[in-house]
Amino acid sequence: MQLSSRFPVAVQLLIIIAWTPDKYKVTSEVLALSVNTNPALIRRILGSLKTAGLVSVTAGTGGAKLARAAQAITLLDVYRAVELTSDDMLFGLHATPNSHCPIGKNINQVLQPHLDQARRALEDSLQQVTIQQLVSEFPPFDSGYAVLVSK
Amino acid sequence: MQLSSRFPVAVQLLIIIAWTPDKYKVTSEVLALSVNTNPALIRRILGSLKTAGLVSVTAGTGGAKLARAAQAITLLDVYRAVELTSDDMLFGLHATPNSHCPIGKNINQVLQPHLDQARRALEDSLQQVTIQQLVSEFPPFDSGYAVLVSK
DNA sequence: TATGTTGTTACCAAGTTGGTTACAACTATC
DNA sequence: GATAGTTGTAACCAACTTGGTAACAACATA
Numbered sequence: 001m002q003l004s005s006r007f008p009v010a011v012q013l014l015i016i017i018a019w020t021p022d023k024y025k026v027t028s029e030v031l032a033l034s035v036n037t038n039p040a041l042i043r044r045i046l047g048s049l050k051t052a053g054l055v056s057v058t059a060g061t062g063g064a065k066l067a068r069a070a071q072a073i074t075l076l077d078v079y080r081a082v083e084l085t086s087d088d089m090l091f092g093l094h095a096t097p098n099s100h101c102p103i104g105k106n107i108n109q110v111l112q113p114h115l116d117q118a119r120r121a122l123e124d125s126l127q128q129v130t131i132q133q134l135v136s137e138f139p140p141f142d143s144g145y146a147v148l149v150s151k
Numbered sequence: 152m153q154l155s156s157r158f159p160v161a162v163q164l165l166i167i168i169a170w171t172p173d174k175y176k177v178t179s180e181v182l183a184l185s186v187n188t189n190p191a192l193i194r195r196i197l198g199s200l201k202t203a204g205l206v207s208v209t210a211g212t213g214g215a216k217l218a219r220a221a222q223a224i225t226l227l228d229v230y231r232a233v234e235l236t237s238d239d240m241l242f243g244l245h246a247t248p249n250s251h252c253p254i255g256k257n258i259n260q261v262l263q264p265h266l267d268q269a270r271r272a273l274e275d276s277l278q279q280v281t282i283q284q285l286v287s288e289f290p291p292f293d294s295g296y297a298v299l300v301s302k
Numbered sequence: 303t304a305t306g307t308t309g310t311t312a313c314c315a316a317g318t319t320g321g322t323t324a325c326a327a328c329t330a331t332c
Numbered sequence: 333g334a335t336a337g338t339t340g341t342a343a344c345c346a347a348c349t350t351g352g353t354a355a356c357a358a359c360a361t362a
Binding site for chain 2: 003004005007008009011012015016019033034035036037075090091092093094095096097098101102103104106107108110111114115117118119120121122124125126128129134137138139142145
């Protein structure tokens with residue numbers, strides 16, 4: 001089983017936004033080109049990032065900016081923004097174990113703390129990496145790339 | 152997004168098998184009662200556990216036993232047995248980023264190590280917990296429970 | 303007003319999941 | 333050998349999620 005690809009895509013969006021100089025306009029069209037999908041899908045993900053307070057998108061005229069510094073956005077922030085639909089559960093427990101069985105009766109209570117711990121380990125790791133860090137792994141923006149975006 | 156409930160169910164199965172004295176026969180019927188589902192689903196999961204070498208099921212006469220000691224089975228073993236369908240990927244990368252974009256071209260290579268690290272953190276945590284440990288959190292098997300299983 | 307962009311809705315095909323039925327194959331016992 | 337109980341597996345289903353797509357109103361700038 002696999003988590004959705006929304007998370008990696010969201011990271012890519014943030015990297016591009018952070019990587020592009022402020023004077024250029026990063027539209028969902030441009031982002032869609034890089035991810036190789038269509039703008040509506042980008043806007044959908046961008047919506048989650050906006051709700052989470054990671055980016056600000058100016059409606060109408062277009063263009064996305066980071067809502068806070070790239071070194072203040074971790075992979076965990078992104079993960080939470082786009083993947084956490086319901087609550088904090090990474091592993092879904094079986095809904096209704098048999099309450100008459102001595103094991104089934106308490107299985108969820110016994111299991112939960114350990115699953116929480118595993119989830120926390122995952123999140124701690126994601127928290128160690130910032131968007132700034134990832135951006136620094138790419139070549140700097142070059143004016144030649146300006147064809148990809150609009151002023 | 153959420154991982155399937157197969158994993159927690161598989162853990163529950165192993166706990167019951169480990170918890171039940173050897174002289175009792177733990178059939179998929181009994182396990183289904185505890186999980187509150189039907190035997191076929193149990194056999195499906197039990198099949199994965201068998202393939203992974205965690206349990207041995209005697210076909211025909213019925214009954215599941217642990218294939219190795221309960222303290223030698225970790226949650227990671229179970230996780231891998233039932234959740235890893237394809238390869239080691241927890242996060243699915245976007246299949247085809249645009250190779251003409253300086254970001255899209257390398258995004259997967261840059262992201263992969265960090266996602267791997269996060270996955271490893273998750274797995275390390277799961278590896279700390281054994282089935283034996285979980286069994287010890289339940290009351291011991293009582294002859295009164297024998298109605299749940301058959302000799 | 304005209305243009306370009308966003309936000310959102312609606313819909314679709316594909317894949318996954320848990321659930322269920324059915325049945326052949328198997329093993330022990332009578 | 334026949335019987336009974338069980339496993340292994342296939343087939344199918346409804347519900348859900350996902351990525352993809354089209355469409356269009358709302359918006360902001362020129």
